[in-house]
Amino acid sequence: MKSPNRIPQALLAIRCALLVVLYAALAAQAQTDPLPSWNNGAAKQAILNFVRTTTDQASPNYVAPEQRFATFDQDGTTWVEHPIYTQVVFTLDRVRELAPQHPEWKTTEPFKSVIAGDKAAIAKFTTKDFETIFVATQSGMTVEAFQAIAKDWLTTAKDPRWHRAYTDLIYQPMLEVMQLLRANGYRTYIVTGGGQDFVRTYSQQVYGIPPEQIIGSALELKYSYDAAGKGVLVRPPKVLLNDNFSGKPEDIYLFIGRHPEAAFGNSTGDQQMLEYTQAGSGATLEMIVLHDDAQREYAYGPAQGLPATEVGTFTQALYDEAKSRGWFVISMKNDWKRIFAWEK
């Protein structure tokens, strides 16, 4: 007599097949490449080695979870900075938008050149000129009002080459590094010469990094009261933090109180952050992005025989320091299989 519980042979075979498929899928998952947009090479291997050696409890380089910090420069390191920083484009747009309320700008530099659309003059602006424009156009409102203005601009503005939102110009390989580090207990920070509050408007959505992990250049804040007597923070026209060059390690210490274990940059403005990271104890990782892919992104900097610009300078001296200190140079052309998430 056939037992009512007896499983037909066919069904058993299907079950077995399903189990095989399931195990294969699990095995595949376990072996999934955490950095699929990276070509195999020294840079990719360095990242994987760093994660392995600092998270394996049996390793002499083991780092306790509460000490796992990784810092990323933004412009030129996690998104496109060429030919001009995104926040500078935003700022120039702000000058044109606010010009009707500031008739004096028509005759006052550096505003005059911006309003006239004098690209040659703008190309010659000094850091001081940019600071003047930044401060004039991004101060005098509450922090919430500023964030609304920045968000609004980011929703509508398109870059001139790919005609995409600027937040689409994030480097997919760097997102993968951030995700791999976070999956291994690292806290990822942006440490940018750009405005802290500008980056905070999109950092969670774009990088998966919350506002409290954004370190950047910052205006002083002034606590005051609105018409209803509610406490608000207003942005006065005065710089508190200039998060470039030595400002980077200084602000990292101010915010987190220790050396990062890993740092990623692309210019002389990141050099001190990388040095400071390496000055910590144990195994550390320092990497700089070399823009050597004119076809898929840009090629610039003296390492490519191009003139150095004030913006995003990767000088020969930085290249030499990297070599002598054992920092890894990431070649966009050779190390990155894919640069943007939307690439085919």
Next chain:
Amino acid sequence: MKSPNRIPQALLAIRCALLVVLYAALAAQAQTDPLPSWNNGAAKQAILNFVRTTTDQASPNYVAPEQRFATFDQDGTTWVEHPIYTQVVFTLDRVRELAPQHPEWKTTEPFKSVIAGDKAAIAKFTTKDFETIFVATQSGMTVEAFQAIAKDWLTTAKDPRWHRAYTDLIYQPMLEVMQLLRANGYRTYIVTGGGQDFVRTYSQQVYGIPPEQIIGSALELKYSYDAAGKGVLVRPPKVLLNDNFSGKPEDIYLFIGRHPEAAFGNSTGDQQMLEYTQAGSGATLEMIVLHDDAQREYAYGPAQGLPATEVGTFTQALYDEAKSRGWFVISMKNDWKRIFAWEK
């Protein structure tokens, strides 16, 4: 025949008894009071209600885990500040220790009075006088050297009343609030007028709060190189952040980029932090500690009919603001069953 697997009756009874004990223990654990050093009352209830209403997904006041921030003033809120701030004691000791290297201090105020041990003169020091001493004695070294000096002092110094290490003078009820909040997904921050780096030397051990969650008054930092060419951070004699009064909400925004959900203070120096917390959306919690227990700790401030001091002022105006805004006043005498962990 007795089965070899049969369990004797006696053993079964023991097993049952063990199970009963186990269940009882689990039930007791589930009902354990998370705030055992608090007497039942409005303050304790307010804390428990706040945690419940902001962490229950069905509640209209639910706060997403990534937005759960709670900020604590330190002096007078989480540890004893009377009759003089701990970091001031440290600073006066530093003046005496460094005096041989600064012969000019013997004839220069405010150093002269400190070296002479002129208590009456010290009692009249202004905030500016203290700042002068702070800056002179706590700058000019690397951040690591400063932390070593502070740690060393904290290991040996004893308070004059209880003859205990200053880090023993933490309020146990506040530690319980921090632990309860953290167990419910809140990140706890110290937001102190005291020195950020001073507090960082003991915050993990004493409060369970890591260095990156300490906001405080801070000197500027200067990145430079040691004799071996290694990048180091030195403390120049210049104040960057004064984390008192409106400095508190300003620095909270600088560090975390949003309103806290809960804030704890004890003086007019915390007023703006509490206002700013309440100005956020949703259910918030604001509490101020009233020092009204001369027997177990101290009683001071105009609410007790005592003269206001520059240090730790709980004024009548603050008391009135608390009442009108719905902030909770914690009476040390009535709300705290136990003040220190080492109390019998």
